[in-house]
Amino acid sequence: MLQRIDSEVRSKEAEGGQTLDPNDWRGLRAQAHYMMDDMLDYLEHIRERPVWQPIPAEVRARFHAALPSLPTQLAAAHEEFMREVLPYAGGNVHPGFMGWVQGGGTPVGMLAEMLAAGLNANLGGRDHMPIEVEQQIVRWMREIFGFPESASGLFVTGTSMANLIATVIARDVALGFEARVRGIVASGKRLTAYASNAAHGCVTRAMDISGIGSDALRLITTDGRGRIDLDLLEETIEQDRRAGFAPFLVVGTAGTTDTGAIDNLDELAEICARQKIWFHVDGAYGALAMLAPELAPRLKGLGRADSLAFDFHKWGQVPYDAGFLLVRDGVVHRKAFAASAAYLQREQRGISGGSSWPCDYGPDLSRGFHALKTWFTLKVYGTEALGKTIAGTCELARYLEERIAETTEIELMAAVELNIVCFRYRSAFFVEIREIESDHINREIVIELQESGSVAPSSTILRGRFCIRAAIVNHRTTRAEIEMLIEQTLALGRALESNYVSCLKTELN
Numbered sequence: 001m002l003q004r005i006d007s008e009v010r011s012k013e014a015e016g017g018q019t020l021d022p023n024d025w026r027g028l029r030a031q032a033h034y035m036m037d038d039m040l041d042y043l044e045h046i047r048e049r050p051v052w053q054p055i056p057a058e059v060r061a062r063f064h065a066a067l068p069s070l071p072t073q074l075a076a077a078h079e080e081f082m083r084e085v086l087p088y089a090g091g092n093v094h095p096g097f098m099g100w101v102q103g104g105g106t107p108v109g110m111l112a113e114m115l116a117a118g119l120n121a122n123l124g125g126r127d128h129m130p131i132e133v134e135q136q137i138v139r140w141m142r143e144i145f146g147f148p149e150s151a152s153g154l155f156v157t158g159t160s161m162a163n164l165i166a167t168v169i170a171r172d173v174a175l176g177f178e179a180r181v182r183g184i185v186a187s188g189k190r191l192t193a194y195a196s197n198a199a200h201g202c203v204t205r206a207m208d209i210s211g212i213g214s215d216a217l218r219l220i221t222t223d224g225r226g227r228i229d230l231d232l233l234e235e236t237i238e239q240d241r242r243a244g245f246a247p248f249l250v251v252g253t254a255g256t257t258d259t260g261a262i263d264n265l266d267e268l269a270e271i272c273a274r275q276k277i278w279f280h281v282d283g284a285y286g287a288l289a290m291l292a293p294e295l296a297p298r299l300k301g302l303g304r305a306d307s308l309a310f311d312f313h314k315w316g317q318v319p320y321d322a323g324f325l326l327v328r329d330g331v332v333h334r335k336a337f338a339a340s341a342a343y344l345q346r347e348q349r350g351i352s353g354g355s356s357w358p359c360d361y362g363p364d365l366s367r368g369f370h371a372l373k374t375w376f377t378l379k380v381y382g383t384e385a386l387g388k389t390i391a392g393t394c395e396l397a398r399y400l401e402e403r404i405a406e407t408t409e410i411e412l413m414a415a416v417e418l419n420i421v422c423f424r425y426r427s428a429f430f431v432e433i434r435e436i437e438s439d440h441i442n443r444e445i446v447i448e449l450q451e452s453g454s455v456a457p458s459s460t461i462l463r464g465r466f467c468i469r470a471a472i473v474n475h476r477t478t479r480a481e482i483e484m485l486i487e488q489t490l491a492l493g494r495a496l497e498s499n500y501v502s503c504l505k506t507e508l509n
């Protein structure tokens with residue numbers, strides 16, 4: 001056994017060191033508590049703030065300051081953060097935020113991030129407990145989604161990355177793993193993939209980045225409820241085969257970004273089994289609906305997927321970023337990414353033990369401890385409460401739908417499947433307002449709502465028409481924000497419209 005370094009030698013060596021630790025731990029401790037209290041105050045009193053506000057030019061300009069070569073007091077840097085960063089955040093923490101599909105975060109998640117940063121763990125690999133925490137989440141996700149024990153799982157930044165990894169695995173399965181060495185062209189196969197035209201844009205990008213090319217992605221028409229047309233899908237697959245293509249991947253969506261539509265996953269699984277094609281599900285935000293017993297049946301067939309991508313940072317309310325990929329056949333997953341390197345030697349004992357490592361399952365070597373904030377969130381709140389908040393956002397969406405039905409000047413633009421409501425303001429007068437003007441008015445409503453700081457929806461285009469889109473994801477949102485959305489949409493719509501009409505009259509006179 002080696003002698004432990006005695007503390008006298010250690011302290012002598014430390015004297016000459018250039019450590020970044022403080023001399024005055026007590027002072028740091030006091031400052032740390034201020035910083036934490038400020039963030040807890042921020043979360044507790046978030047309702048008293050605007051959802052979002054434009055960044056003043058002088059604030060933006062101050063972030064063009066010179067690179068600091070000399071130190072600044074921590075307290076001063078914190079003060080600058082409080083004054084110049086925090087007030088101009090994106091707004092997704094706020095209950096009035098309904099723009100895009102973004103989670104609200106939680107105080108528990110925030111605290112867990114602090115612990116994770118303190119540990120500064122690198123989850124690329126090796127034998128340490130943070131890896132076990134990640135593996136615990138993998139086991140829990142297998143259970144939630146009905147995946148077998150042989151399934152692998154991996155934290156990634158988000159579903160964009162998870163979809164890309166799944167595409168690469170499916171590609172390698174279709175071409176054989178030698179394609180990793182010889183490239184796609186050497187196989188002589190012309191791969192084709194399939195998703196609905198409501199699939200997320202990152203599916204197209206995954207095709208592009210993986211070298212298959214976005215032209216090889218067939219975007220299949222959706223039905224009246226935004227779901228992939230199954231007959232057309234199978235027809236297109238067979239047509240492609242006859243034309244000499246090699247269909248290799250179908251991406252189903254569980255909760256489309258635009259409208260929250262859920263593809264018929266069970267039927268997609270059936271088609272993929274019949275056609276011998278990899279079945280991937282993009283469940284970025286929708287997959288966690290599995291935690292809500294009233295919603296789970298809508299995801300039937302999800303457990304039959306070859307791979308599933310989803311985010312904890314959306315409906316799961318885990319602070320950014322926390323995406324996840326689950327792959328039914330862990331061996332295939334590993335084969336698509338594992339590589340050997342002398343400096344990543346594995347051992348039976350010591351820190352280099354515990355192989356396989358997470359770096360064998362994706363492109364990242366160094367990886368942060370995404371798992372800890374997720375573990376804390378699942379553990380502290382429990383899946384029941386998380387499921388209830390998910391169901392709660394859908395209930396609010398139905399409430400908004402009802403309010404729209406009662407309001408003649410607002411029309412619903414897509415069926416409400418989950419938590420996303422698309423609508424538009426329409427004419428209160430019997431004047432002929434051209435569609436392009438109507439689009440303009442609705443675009444203005446969205447911008448003015450965002451700038452008002454009260455509620456912040458986003459927008460989308462459905463059937464060629466500009467729509468106001470309320471994606472209710474935040475666990476803090478209540479009926480009060482829904483009412484505000486309706487009232488202010490009406491007020492803004494009426495004002496913009498009468499403005500338009502009076503402009504029209506002056507033009508005519």
Ligand SMILES: *Cc1c(COP(=O)(O)O)cnc(C)c1O
Binds near residue numbers: 160200282285
């Ligand atoms: C948000 C979303 C994505 C992208 O996920 P990120 O975590 O932002 O990378 C992909 N697909 C769908 C359906 C989404 O809603």
